[in-house]
Structures are given as structure tokens and as C-alpha cells.
Amino acid sequence: MIEFIRLRKEYDDLVAVEDLSLTIPQGEIFGLIGPNGAGKTTTIRMACGLLAPTTGRALVNNIDVAQEPEQAQRSIGYLSDFFAVYEDLKVWEYLDYFAHAYKVEESAIPARLAEVIAQVSLEVKRDAMIRGLSRGMKQRLGIARAIIHQPKVLLLDEPASGLDPKARLELRNLLRTLQDQGTTILISSHILTELEGFCTSIGIMEKGQMVRSGRIDEVTAAATPARHIRLSWLGDSADGIQRELSGNPQVSNVQVNISAGTFQFTGSEDDLAALLAKLVSSGVRVKSFSEIKQTVEDLYMKLSKHEVM
Amino acid sequence: MLKFWRNPEFVRHLRAELRPARVITVAFVIFFLCALIGLACWAERQTELENAIRYAHQYDGKWSAYSENLQHDNVRLTWLLLAKWLLGLQAGLLTFWSLFSCAQSVTGERDRKTWDFQRTTSLTSAELLVGKLLGEPVLAYFASLCVLPVALVAGFLGGITVRSLAAAYLSILVTALFLGLGGLWISTLLETRSRGVGLIGALAFYGFVIGTFGFATSWFPGLAAFSPLTGVYSILEIRFDNGREVTPMLFGHEMPWLVMTLLLCGSFGFWFALMLVRNLKRDYEDIRLLSRWQAVGCAAFLNFVFYALFTSGVHNPQSGELATFMVAINGIILFAIGLATLTPHERLKIWWRERIAGTGALFSENGLPWPWLALSALVAYALMVWGLLAWRLSLDFHVRSLGMAAVQLLIVLVFITRDVLFIQWSTLTRLRQPIVKGVLFLCLYYGAAGVFTALAAVSSEATGQIAMRLLTPVGVFDPVVEWPHVPASVYGGLAVQIGLIAAIIVMIANRLARPTLAPVASGD
Numbered sequence: 001m002i003e004f005i006r007l008r009k010e011y012d013d014l015v016a017v018e019d020l021s022l023t024i025p026q027g028e029i030f031g032l033i034g035p036n037g038a039g040k041t042t043t044i045r046m047a048c049g050l051l052a053p054t055t056g057r058a059l060v061n062n063i064d065v066a067q068e069p070e071q072a073q074r075s076i077g078y079l080s081d082f083f084a085v086y087e088d089l090k091v092w093e094y095l096d097y098f099a100h101a102y103k104v105e106e107s108a109i110p111a112r113l114a115e116v117i118a119q120v121s122l123e124v125k126r127d128a129m130i131r132g133l134s135r136g137m138k139q140r141l142g143i144a145r146a147i148i149h150q151p152k153v154l155l156l157d158e159p160a161s162g163l164d165p166k167a168r169l170e171l172r173n174l175l176r177t178l179q180d181q182g183t184t185i186l187i188s189s190h191i192l193t194e195l196e197g198f199c200t201s202i203g204i205m206e207k208g209q210m211v212r213s214g215r216i217d218e219v220t221a222a223a224t225p226a227r228h229i230r231l232s233w234l235g236d237s238a239d240g241i242q243r244e245l246s247g248n249p250q251v252s253n254v255q256v257n258i259s260a261g262t263f264q265f266t267g268s269e270d271d272l273a274a275l276l277a278k279l280v281s282s283g284v285r286v287k288s289f290s291e292i293k294q295t296v297e298d299l300y301m302k303l304s305k306h307e308v309m
Numbered sequence: 310m311l312k313f314w315r316n317p318e319f320v321r322h323l324r325a326e327l328r329p330a331r332v333i334t335v336a337f338v339i340f341f342l343c344a345l346i347g348l349a350c351w352a353e354r355q356t357e358l359e360n361a362i363r364y365a366h367q368y369d370g371k372w373s374a375y376s377e378n379l380q381h382d383n384v385r386l387t388w389l390l391l392a393k394w395l396l397g398l399q400a401g402l403l404t405f406w407s408l409f410s411c412a413q414s415v416t417g418e419r420d421r422k423t424w425d426f427q428r429t430t431s432l433t434s435a436e437l438l439v440g441k442l443l444g445e446p447v448l449a450y451f452a453s454l455c456v457l458p459v460a461l462v463a464g465f466l467g468g469i470t471v472r473s474l475a476a477a478y479l480s481i482l483v484t485a486l487f488l489g490l491g492g493l494w495i496s497t498l499l500e501t502r503s504r505g506v507g508l509i510g511a512l513a514f515y516g517f518v519i520g521t522f523g524f525a526t527s528w529f530p531g532l533a534a535f536s537p538l539t540g541v542y543s544i545l546e547i548r549f550d551n552g553r554e555v556t557p558m559l560f561g562h563e564m565p566w567l568v569m570t571l572l573l574c575g576s577f578g579f580w581f582a583l584m585l586v587r588n589l590k591r592d593y594e595d596i597r598l599l600s601r602w603q604a605v606g607c608a609a610f611l612n613f614v615f616y617a618l619f620t621s622g623v624h625n626p627q628s629g630e631l632a633t634f635m636v637a638i639n640g641i642i643l644f645a646i647g648l649a650t651l652t653p654h655e656r657l658k659i660w661w662r663e664r665i666a667g668t669g670a671l672f673s674e675n676g677l678p679w680p681w682l683a684l685s686a687l688v689a690y691a692l693m694v695w696g697l698l699a700w701r702l703s704l705d706f707h708v709r710s711l712g713m714a715a716v717q718l719l720i721v722l723v724f725i726t727r728d729v730l731f732i733q734w735s736t737l738t739r740l741r742q743p744i745v746k747g748v749l750f751l752c753l754y755y756g757a758a759g760v761f762t763a764l765a766a767v768s769s770e771a772t773g774q775i776a777m778r779l780l781t782p783v784g785v786f787d788p789v790v791e792w793p794h795v796p797a798s799v800y801g802g803l804a805v806q807i808g809l810i811a812a813i814i815v816m817i818a819n820r821l822a823r824p825t826l827a828p829v830a831s832g833d
Binding site: 010012013045049050051054070073074084089098101102103 | 315317318320321324325421422423425426427428429430431432433590591592594595654655658659737739823824825826
């Protein structure tokens with residue numbers, strides 16, 4: 001679990017993070033989104049003990065990171081967009097170093113090394129010098145380093161920048177696996193598609209403040225109380241459809257052209273089914289009728305422009 | 310605390326630096342070099358022996374006896390020469406390499422962007438410190454270890470006792486560790502892209518430590534124990550200062566050089582270690598070398614060391630001379646303490662808000678450094694009274710020297726406070742590397758004050774003296790200024806500087822009173 005209590009960081013005359021209060025329960029994948037300079041990196045650096053907060057507290061598994069950094073850091077895995085590694089070590093030596101540095105039990109280290117190396121598909125490079133690895137392999141090694149001590153909390157700051165599509169997919173799968181094992185993950189990114197589909201919660205930061213946060217469905221519901229429906233039909237029914245939809249008090253923002261259209265609907269699932277039935281019974285040859293899902297990008301654009309504030 | 314040979318940071322260096330191929334190469338090169346040095350020593354001894362035999366044939370008399378002695382003792386002397394060379398090389402290698410590898414350690418990690426990953430591990434600052442201190446120069450330790458058997462055999466065959474050899478190696482090891490701590494300290498203080506500055510700093514530090522050799526004939530001969538040369542010279546019975554044997558004194562008692570090296574490197578190393586343990590895992594912006602009370606303790610310690618190591622020797626100085634010297638030393642100590650206790654902008658702002666709310670104390674960990682400078686000066690003066698009274702039998706003691714020292718220390722304190730507050734103000738501006746720039750501005754000020762004083766002295770010597778007393782603390786050290794008849798211009802200078810201090814505090818307050826702004830976020 002990660003908890004921020006009125007967390008604040010000032011640099012000279014700037015407030016980078018302003019009195020942030022947030023709780024991320026165990027097993028969540030929390031996506032921290034916002035433009036460059038919003039305070040995402042500063043928040044993550046305070047959460048892993050790299051930066052001391054000006055005021056407030058960051059707790060990881062109920063341990064105050066500023067008060068007991070080494071204790072807290074045992075349960076934190078940290079990965080930044082820079083995958084810096086020690087080029088003069090072998091792959092297994094690098095991971096062995098961090099396993100010892102995180103004080104993993106001595107007897108468990110060999111098995112853990114083998115497991116992590118397999119997780120990031122570097123088995124054939126186990127005894128290779130790091131300087132000979134490709135950039136993608138080094139990035140995978142960085143991920144292995146972050147999880148070598150089986151952290152309960154993973155803090156990832158723009159982890160996929162520079163990763164090729166295949167490596168991104170692997171990272172996504174790895175994070176899902178870790179989530180299944182109960183790991184809490186805080187991941188920051190300004191590339192919204194990166195977070196699409198696997199974050200369970202999101203938080204939108206702007207100018208050091210958390211604009212909105214919560215589980216994705218809750219945030220979506222709060223941001224867009226009306227469902228966005230798309231339909232298409234066969235034949236020349238546009239005028240009839242326009243009339244039918246405009247006459248329904250639960251429908252708004254109707255936009256139709258010759259064979260397709262969109263509208264917003266505020267009723268329940270049953271009401272929506274009834275509307276579809278009514279359209280069909282009125283002779284409209286409905287070809288498709290579906291809800292347009294909100295993407296993280298849509299949500300971000302709405303919230304960051306303060307559309308629903 | 311982990312055992313050092315299991316310390317992950319040490320093991321990392323061990324693995325990276327001592328790969329089998331490199332180990333074999335280094336060992337081969339070392340043995341080859343030892344053989345070459347051995348041949349050179351043999352050649353030198355042979356030349357001396359042949360010259361002695363030739364002179365014995367030509368002149369007979371004393372030369373015959375000398376050549377006979379040489380022939381009889383030549384093998385032992387050859388081994389002794391080799392042992393001295395090897396010991397000297399080991400001392401140079403270990404001390405130099407320790408300092409320079411450690412001086413690039415943290416800066417190097419910052420440059421490679423690996424430092425954050427080390428800081429987020431469960432290794433404590435102390436564990437990181439030990440790992441880096443012993444790990445960074447591990448190749449130098451290995452090279453020395455390769456030389457060790459040859460040096461030991463040469464030493465024994467050369468007639469050096471086991472005790473002397475052990476003492477020499479202990480002295481070298483302790484100095485190497487001390488220099489390594491100093492190197493790590495330098496490295497911690499440097500931002501990325503400052504490796505060049507770090508190397509210059511390390512070179513200056515090495516020069517200073519080697520140069521302490523020169524203290525052997527000063528009022529504080531014990532300070533020469535910092536230099537690796539002193540210990541090795543003493544143990545190998547090499548005389549310095551025109552053959553006169555110099556021994557360090559502690560509270561007026563003679564001490565062996567080795568003990569003095571252990572005491573000095575141990576105690577000064579402790580302060581380095583304290584600063585490193587406090588700051589090693591901190592973010593660069595959060596580094597504060599010492600807490601305020603530790604800073605006062607450090608000032609007291611440095612003063613104490615000078616009085617403990619003092620010896621009147623053949624100089625037999627007056628108490629006023631020693632007091633003036635200690636005031637000048639305290640100028641340096643107070644400035645260093647002031648720099649070590651500068652408050653980061655962010656913390657100073659917190660203190661300022663507390664101060665506005667009526668909860669921030671003047672003697673605060675996050676407040677301005679000047680109250681602590683005043684306290685340090687007070688402690689320094691108390692130690693001066695104790696020191697001068699303790700040494701009154703060895704000094705030409707006069708009570709008035711205490712009065713004059715009080716005025717001198719007050720003037721120095723006020724000037725140093727002004728300078729430290731100016732640098733504190735610089736840290737609140739948006740200058741890059743504000744401390745370095747603040748110090749450069751101060752150098753500019755003192756340069757300008759010197760020029761102004763020289764110009765004033767053209768009209769009359771008295772005008773020059775007045776200018777010097779108003780603008781610099783140097784005027785109070787003028788021999789014509791005597792207690793209790795201190796010239797009014799000295800107090801005038803004091804008043805001017807106090808006015809400047811008040812103005813700088815107002816400038817600092819204005820900076821701190823500025824409202825904080827939200828950052829301007831940039832979209833992608």
C-alpha cells in the first residue's frame with residue numbers, strides 16, 4: 001500500500017507537488033498521468049526516498065519513507081526512464097549485487113536470480129558482460145533489477161520510454177503478473193496509450209496538484225455521467241432517427257448523417273435496450289449499436305481541460 | 310553492519326576490477342617491476358662499492374675501512390635499499406589511488422545515472438561508505454599485496470625489524486583510508502559534470518596532506534603526521550630538517566609518529582565519516598555536511614587539536630603571537646563551519662514561516678547560520694583562554710593578549726558572519742553553483758578592498774590603515790593595534806560590517822517572503 005499525506009515539495013520559489021493526499025491500496029496498478037512538469041517524477045522520487053518532502057509524509061506499507069528509508073526501501077522497487085547499468089559486470093553479477101544490496105536472504109538469491117532472469121528472457125545472456133548487451137536487453141535488465149527483491153510496491157517513472165513495441169508488451173504482461181501476485185504498482189507516464197488497458201486506477205496531475213484520482217470506472221463515471229453511443233443503419237432513416245432520438249428526454253447531443261450517428265444517453269442499461277427496441281420497431285434497419293468506451297486519453301483531455309471540474 | 314568482504318558494494322568493485330585476466334597481468338607487471346627495481350638497487354650499490362674500492366686503492370686509510378665495511382654489508386644494504394623503494398612506492402600508490410578513485414566515486418555514479426539506484430537499495434550510508442572506501446581502490450590494494458611479499462623479504466634481509474615494517478604498513482594503510490574518506494567527501498559535494506573540479510580538489514588535498522610534512526619544524530610538529538612521508542621516513546630512520554630528529558608532541562609529551570598518525574587520521578577521519586554517513590544517501594540539494602551542534606563540536610575539536618599539538622620548541626613564542634595565530638586559524642575554521650552549515654533554500658523557507666508564526670527559534674537547525682557561528686567563536690575563545698593558561702609556563706604569557714585576542718576574534722567573527730550570510734543569500738538566488746559564485750564574489754570584494762586600501766595609503770599611511778580596518782579584518786592584526794588602546798577605526802569597521810550584516814539579513818528576508826508559485830506544466 002502507498003499513502004501520501006499532505007505531501008509537498010518546494011524547489012526555490014516553485015511548488016512542485018502541492019499537499020498531495022492519496023491512498024493506493026494493495027494490488028492496484030495506479031497510473032499517474034500529466035504533462036511534463038506536473039510533479040509526477042517528484043512524487044515518485046519522494047515515495048522511494050530519493051527526495052525529502054518539504055512537508056507531509058509518504059508511507060509505503062505503513063513505513064514512513066523519510067523516517068525509515070532503508071526499512072521502507074526493502075519493499076520498494078524503483079525504475080526510472082534511465083536504464084543505467086554497470087557495464088563492467090556480468091548480467092548475473094549485476095542482479096546478484098542488487099539482491100545483496102536489498103538484503104535478500106542469502107540462500108534464496110541463486111533461485112531468485114534464475115527466476116528473474118527467466119522473467120525478463122535473458123537466460124542466454126546470464127554470463128554475458130553487460131557492455132555487450134543491446135539497449136533493449138539493458139532495459140529488461142533494469143526491470144529485473146527493480147523486481148529482484150520481490151518488492152511489495154513498484155514505483156515506475158516513465159518505464160517504457162525507449163522500449164520497442166515487443167518489449168512494451170512484455171513489460172505490460174510482467175506488470176499484470178506482478179499485480180496478480182499482490183504487488184502495488186505506481187506508474188507515471190505522459191504517453192497515455194502506455195497506460196491504456198492495464199491500470200486499475202489513475203490520477204491526473206497538473207501543476208503539482210492531483211486534479212482527479214480513483215478507480216478508472218469511477219473516474220470515468222464521474223467525468224462522463226452520460227454514455228456515448230454510436231449507431232449505424234441501412235437505408236434512408238436519418239430524419240426518423242433524428243426525430244426519435246430528440247424526442248427521448250434521456251438523449252442529448254444527437255449528431256446524425258446519412259447512415260450513422262452518435263448521441264449521449266443518461267438512462268440505465270434497460271432504458272438503452274428499450275430505446276434500441278423502439279428504433280427497430282419504428283422500422284429503422286439498425287446495423288450497429290454500441291457504447292463508445294472512454295480511453296485514458298479522452299479522460300485526461302476532459303479532466304485536464306477542467307471540463308468537469 | 311555487514312562484514313566488509315561481504316559488503317555488496319565492495320564485492321561489486323572486486324568483481325569488476327579483479328577479473329582473472331587482469332589479476333594475472335597486474336601480478337606479472339608488479340613482479341617484473343620489482344625485479345627491475347631490484348636490479349636498479351643492486352646496480353646502485355655495486356657502483357658505490359666499486360667507487361669505494363677504487364678510492365681505497367688510491368687513498369687507502371679511511372677508504373679502506375669503508376670499502377671493507379661496504380663489502381661486508383653490501384648484500385644487506387642492497388636489500389634495505391630495495392625495501393625502502395618498495396615501501397615508498399606502496400605508500401605513494403595506495404594513498405594517491407585511494408584518494409583519486411574515491412574522489413570520482415559518487416560523481417561517477419551520478420554521471421552514469423546509477424547513483425539513484427544505489428540510494429534506493431537497503432544499504433545504509435555507512436555500508437555504502439565502507440564498500441566504496443575499500444572497493445574503489447581495490448586494484449591498488451591488490452597491486453600492493455603483490456609487492457608485499459617482495460618488500461617483506463627485502464625488509465627482513467635488509468635488517469628492518471618486524472615491528473618497524475608492521476608500523477610502516479599500518480601508517481600507510483591508515484593514511485590511505487583517511488585520504489579515501491577525504492576523496493569520498495569531495496566526491497559527495499560535487500554535482501555531475503564536475504569531475505574535473507573534483508580532480509583538482511583531490512590534487513589540492515593530496516598536496517596539502519603531503520605538505521603537512523613541513524609542519525614538522527613548526528609550533529605544531531604533530532600535524533606532520535598526516536603526511537605519509539613522515540611516518541615512513543621516521544620508521545625507516547630517514548632524518549629530515551638537516552638531520553635533526555623531530556618528534557611530535559601531544560600535551561607536551563613526546564609521541565611516536567605512528568601513534569600520532571593513528572590519532573590524527575582517526576579523529577579527522579571520524580569527522581569525514583560523520584559528514585558522509587549523514588549525507589551519502591541524501592539528494593544533492595539536501596546535503597548539509599553537519600548539524601548545527603556537530604558544527605560547534607567540530608570547531609571546538611579543531612581548536613583543541615592545535616592546543617594539544619602545540620610545542621614551544623626552540624621558538625619560545627609570546628602568548629600574543631600564539632593567540633593571534635589561533636584567531637587567524639579560527640577565521641578559516643569559522644568560514645568552513647559557516648559553509649558546512651548553510652541552510653538549503655527549502656529548509657530556510659520552512660524556518661522563516663515558523664519564525665513569522667512565532668514558533669521558529671533563533672538557534673534552529675533550519676535557521677540562519679550566524680547564531681551558531683557566534684557560539685562557535687565563543688567556544689573557540691573559551692578554548693583559547695584554556696590553551697594559553699595551560700601553556701603559560703612555556704610561553705611568555707601576558708594577560709593583555711587575551712583582551713587583544715577577544716577584539717581580534719570579534720572582528721574576524723563579524724567579517725566571517727557577513728561573508729557566510731552573503732553566501733547564504735547567494736543560495737537563495739537563481740545563480741548556478743551559488744556557493745562557488747558567492748566565494749568568487751567575496752574574493753572580488755577583498756581584491757577590491759586591497760586595491761582601495763593601497764590607493765588610500767598613497768595619500769597617507771594612516772588613511773590606508775583606516776581603510777584597511779574599515780573594509781577588511783586584516784587591520785586588527787596590525788602590530789600597532791594593541792590592547793587596551795584599540796583605534797576607533799577598528800570599532801568603526803565593526804559598526805560598518807554589522808550594518809552590512811543587517812542589510813544582508815533584510816535581503817534574505819525579502820527573498821524568503823516571496824510567494825511560492827506553481828510550476829508551468831508543458832503538454833506533449
